[in-house]
Amino acid sequence: MATKAPWSGQWVADRLGVALHGDGQDGPGGLHELLGLALRRNPKRAHLLVSHVLGKHVPQRPDVVYDAGHALGLRVRELLGPDADRAVVLGYAETATGLGHTVADGVGAVPYLHSTRREVPGVAPGGGFQEEHSHATGHLLLPEDPALLTGTGPLVLVDDEFSTGTTVLNTLRDLHARAPRERYTVVALTDMRSAADRARLDAFAAELGARVDVVALATGTVSLPDGVLAAGQALVAAQEAAAAxxxxxxxxxxxxxxxxxxxxxxxxxxxxxxxxxxxxxxxxxxxxxxxxxxxxxxxxxxxxxxxxxxxxxxxxxxxxxxxxxxxxxxxxxxxxxxxxxxxxxxxxxxxxxxxxxxxxxxxxxxxxxxxxxxxxxxxxxxxxxxxxxxxxxxxxxxxxxxxxxxxxxxxxxxxxxxxxxxxxxxxxxxxxxxxxxxxxxxxxPSYRPRTKGLPPSMSEPLRGPDFSSYEAEEVGWLLKDLSEVELEAPTEEREEAIQHGGAHYAESLPVEYQPSAAYQELFHSALRASAERVARAVGTVTELVLADRGPDAVLVSLARAGTPVGVLMRRWARHAHGLDLPHYAVSIVRGRGIDRNALRWLAAHHDPTAVMFVDGWTGKGAITRELAEAVADFPGFDPEIAVLADPGGCVSTYGTRDDFLIPSACLNSTVSGLISRTVLREGLIGPDDFHGAKFYRDLKSADLSGVFLDTVTDAFAQANRGVREDVKALQAQDRSPTWEGWAAVERISEEYGIGDVNLVKPGVGETTRVLLRRVPWKILAQRGAGADLDHVRLLAEQRGVPVEEVDGLPYSCVGLIHPRYTRGATGAAGTAVTAP
Incomplete structure (x- = not known):
């Protein structure tokens, strides 16, 4: 004859004298079938009631766990009658989050909310209360829809067990003060309150002027001998070594x-x-x-x-x-x-x-x-x-x-x-x-609530193919579509207006450079030669971002040079880890800061602490400083920028500090999803608008955005080994910014009599931009620089700009904008030229 297994609370009962009484405790569905006993490592309470049907401490068949809560929900529905359809169910963290949800399923088609101990940046609490006996006492209520806590229908509160009812009282006190209701129902697997505790809840309900019902699978009491807390702590101490x-x-x-x-x-x-x-x-x-x-x-x-x-x-x-x-x-x-x-x-x-x-x-x-x-x-x-x-x-x-x-x-x-x-x-x-x-x-996926109240103009990001040639999932553009607005001006006209204070560079757009056949071939050649190197830098910087921000990282690229890099980083996260990281592109304008409405949108839809800003490369660090100032008013956002190349020593999250050619720098919109530079101009951008940009649909036949992305992506597998080595090396060294590039720019500005660091553009990427968009004066090239500068030399030749080889540059090259440009000036430094 089989021996009946001992009750799972007998060990504690024998040593501490703790006992359960009530509801057919030894029969089917009785207290001993539902509960066992254990000892807490907690100075506030000696014992723990361990449920066999909760699915927390004791592995149980899932249908048993679900049915226990669902049955309670059916009883609540019967108790509430027609009012059940107006109910909201609230469960307690952490133990009763699942139980409360199954109770809600039993009640019917009603909303469910549980308290949480996890703060969620950007989500304002709709309430909170304390649980005195717990080791972690604070509970937050973070409903996406505040109406869940402010309605007039019945509120159903669910916990795994009622020992004293204090937590329920604290909850009712907080919620009733915010939004009074006429009826509350409290639900638990077991109700173990004393007669005094029951009377206390009845008196509190009368004080509120509300009806409070209690529903439980089983009821009873716990008898605790005098000195049980000290005895329990001593017993725990005696068992610690054996029960490690x-x-x-x-x-x-x-x-x-x-x-x-x-x-x-x-x-x-x-x-x-x-x-x-x-x-x-x-x-x-x-x-x-x-x-x-x-x-x-x-x-x-x-x-x-x-x-x-x-x-x-x-x-x-x-x-x-x-x-x-x-x-x-x-x-x-x-x-x-x-x-x-x-x-x-x-x-x-x-x-x-x-x-x-x-x-x-x-x-x-x-x-x-x-x-x-x-x-x-x-x-x-x-x-x-x-x-x-x-x-x-x-x-x-x-x-x-x-x-x-x-x-x-x-x-x-x-x-x-x-x-x-x-x-x-x-x-x-x-x-x-x-x-x-x-x-x-x-x-x-952790759910991030959508914050209400953003204006319609900030409802959703723009996505391809309606805006940009990128796939919709690759990037969401937090921009205003200005595609139908005439914004282009000749390069020389823009340069004169910018330097003489008549306009800001972000108020207009340069005419898009259309590359010659020779220049396009140079781009393809550079891409073939550098794809694996770029892939290695993409992998390295992405791994550093994931190590810092975790798998919930949100990539926010600085449009537009950062956008292809952000897309590639997103692809690497999927390639190496199976992650689909959110990726957005936002505008930042030198002298005017980052798009504040874009930050508002990001804070409403994502955890700001998960955001990593992304750019292609650093020059002297002006944008790095601009970003730090811009996000100071937005709690949670870290101004750190992740870049492929950081030759200026401006950031700590980078793929390399070498100044090498990133082929996306060779072209404008035709390698950046056919999107223009961003625009910030009064009359076009209102207080509730994102910064603007244009989608050059007419350049579709010349678009190389996909070619660039796919070529680098195809090199991911070859770059894997190098990425592991680079990440390990970078994590072991001091990556603090050195600002070496800024010092070099100040020296060059003084040495060449320029007098304005904004006219000195260091690095391959920035030099390319000077040749494509501004009026260049001369190019400084590190003596002996190789194929990385072939496209720079070709552009300089087309625009009649001298290339001067020098020693001691921390960059491969530096582009100098004409320091005192006026159209029609003469001389090597002032001759008006036409963009190639």
């Missing part, structure tokens, strides 16, 4: 051997209820789950019998639903293998089908004791892979995973947590790899 959490095991080179699975998560679908989850979101999720589960099932090893889907702290609902769908997909695979045509590999000798379990990681420190009568048998300790906003511990835990015999673990995180720390030797993936043969990683 299992540490991580490093894979090759310290990296965890995880297999990444692309879920195909629907674009724009929230990953949970942190900012609100509406009925239409649920419909989209239901429709997408079978396909996502099929991708997971295809990655699960064929012989796996026990599979754990492991969620991550507040991310509980999405992994739970994936676990349910994965069970169905594995069942279907096993059934197919059992068919007459199948081989039966998915079923073992006892005829068991694969089984899926679900649980999540947590920040709660709990003692692990490997005893049958204790609820937490094992603990995996790993380093946090997010940014703890509450100042809490950087340690995280996964309980009852080690030693549980899982053949595979599917780790589900949101993209904000898919950081280098997750993949490091002390991270979660390495820790899991020590306890299961197969680790899979599925990252769900």
């Amino acid at each position: 959490p299992a540490g991580p095991a490093a894979g090759p080179d310290g990296a965890a051997p995880a297999v990444r699975v692309d879920l195909g998560w629907p674009e724009g679908l929230p990953d949970g209820g942190r900012h609100g989850f509406r009925p239409e979101h649920r419909q989209r999720l239901e429709a997408a789950l079978p396909a996502m589960a099929a991708r997971l099932a295809a990655a699960v090893p064929a012989g796996a019998r026990r599979v754990l889907v492991l969620g991550n702290e507040e991310l509980m609902y999405a992994p739970l639903r994936l676990a349910q769908a994965l069970q169905a997909a594995l069942d279907a695979r096993a059934a197919a293998d059992l068919s007459p045509a199948g081989a039966g590999e998915a079923v073992d000798g006892a005829g068991r089908r694969p089984e899926v379990r679900f649980s999540t990681t947590t920040r709660s420190p709990v003692l692990a004791v490997d005893e049958p009568g204790y609820a937490i048998r094992s603990a995996i300790l790993f380093a946090a892979h997010d940014e703890p906003a509450d100042g809490g511990s950087a340690d995280r835990y996964a309980y009852n995973v080690a030693g549980a015999g899982f053949d595979a673990v599917v780790c589900v995180v949101d993209s904000a947590g898919d950081t280098p720390a997750l993949h490091a030797a002390g991270g979660l993936l390495a820790a899991l790899a020590a306890h299961t043969p197969a680790v899979l990683l599925a990252a769900v």
Whole structure:
């Protein structure tokens, strides 16, 4: 006769005298079936009620976890009657985020929101409250739609268990003060309040003048002997050595051997209820789950019998639903293998089908004791892979995973947590790899709410093919379309107006240079020769950006020279890491700053701390300084610029500090998506407009934008090895800006009697711009510079500009603009010339 397993709270009960009382505690559905006991590492409370149906500390069948919350939701719907359709459900972080969501599913087509401990820059809290007994007490409410918290319908509050009801009181106090309601319903798996606590809630409801109902799967009380807190702390101290959490095991080179699975998560679908989850979101999720589960099932090893889907702290609902769908997909695979045509590999000798379990990681420190009568048998300790906003511990835990015999673990995180720390030797993936043969990683995109209130002119970025020749997903242009406006002026006319104070260079556009056949051939030759070098610089700078900003990095290129580079960096992130980084192009104007409306748009749609500005190269660093001043009024934005080449020593994020030819510098719009320089002119750009630009559709036959991108992209594979070497070397050295280029520019300005550093344009890229757009005076070339300057020499010859070879330049070349230009002047320095 089989011996009945001991209750999973008996070990604590025997040693501390803690006991549960109520609701058929030893029968089906009773307290002992729902709850076990463990000891907290927490000075505020000795014991922890460990739920067997929550899916947090104890791996459980996903249908059991889902059905427990869904059943509570059905009871709430019955209680509320017709008012149920007007309800909003609010769950508590981190433990009840998934439970609250399943309750909302049971209530019906109602919106769901959960509190969070993660601050989201740019999103104003709609409320907050404290949870006194917790190790991490602060809760934030960050709804995308504030109306979720200001409506008049019933509010349903969901927590995993009620011990004293204090957290509920704190929540009601905060929310009722902001937007009073007539009815509240509080829901939990277990209600363990004392009679005094129940009376306290009744009195508080009367004080509010509102109805407050309580719904729970089971009710009872916890009896705690005197001195239990001190006794519990002593018992924890005595057990610490024997119950040390299992540490991580490093894979090759310290990296965890995880297999990444692309879920195909629907674009724009929230990953949970942190900012609100509406009925239409649920419909989209239901429709997408079978396909996502099929991708997971295809990655699960064929012989796996026990599979754990492991969620991550507040991310509980999405992994739970994936676990349910994965069970169905594995069942279907096993059934197919059992068919007459199948081989039966998915079923073992006892005829068991694969089984899926679900649980999540947590920040709660709990003692692990490997005893049958204790609820937490094992603990995996790993380093946090997010940014703890509450100042809490950087340690995280996964309980009852080690030693549980899982053949595979599917780790589900949101993209904000898919950081280098997750993949490091002390991270979660390495820790899991020590306890299961197969680790899979599925990252769900972190949802970023859209901030309302932006004017219609700032609704969405412009995209190809309607604006630019780039593919729509390659870049979004935060610009105003001025394609139908006549903005071009002759080069000499613009130069005279700019130098004599009659106009700013951004108020008009130069006539687009149309290259000769010889010059076009020179471009193609330069591209063939430098593609791998450019690819290596692209890979290097992208890896540095990902190391700094993480997988949620947002690339914001400075139009237009930065845009091809931003597109290439986005392609590298996809090539090397399977990431689809958002990429936008914005305008920055020397002397007038960056487009402030573009920054407002970015802050409303993305985390400003994730933004990395991108440019092609640095010259003397004027734009670097301009950007630093421009973003000072926008919290969260870092003015650092990532560039391919930093010969002037102006930034710390670069692919190289060599001054080499980046072929996109050879041309204007025909290598930049057929987009003009940006324009900022009163009368064209209003207070609610982005800066403007033109799309030169008529130059489509001459467009080489795709040729440039594809040629460099094709060289990614060859550049891989060099990128690894460059990144390792750069990360080991001091990359602080030296501003060597600025000092050289000041010296040249003085030596040549120019008197204005803005007329000295250092580097291959800037020199090319001088020859294409301005009135050049002369070109200084580093003595012995080779093929990188062939196009410079050709342009200088076409424009009758002398090239002077000099020693001691920190750049390959420097372009000097005519310092006192007036049309019709004579002499080598002042002869009016026509752009080639």
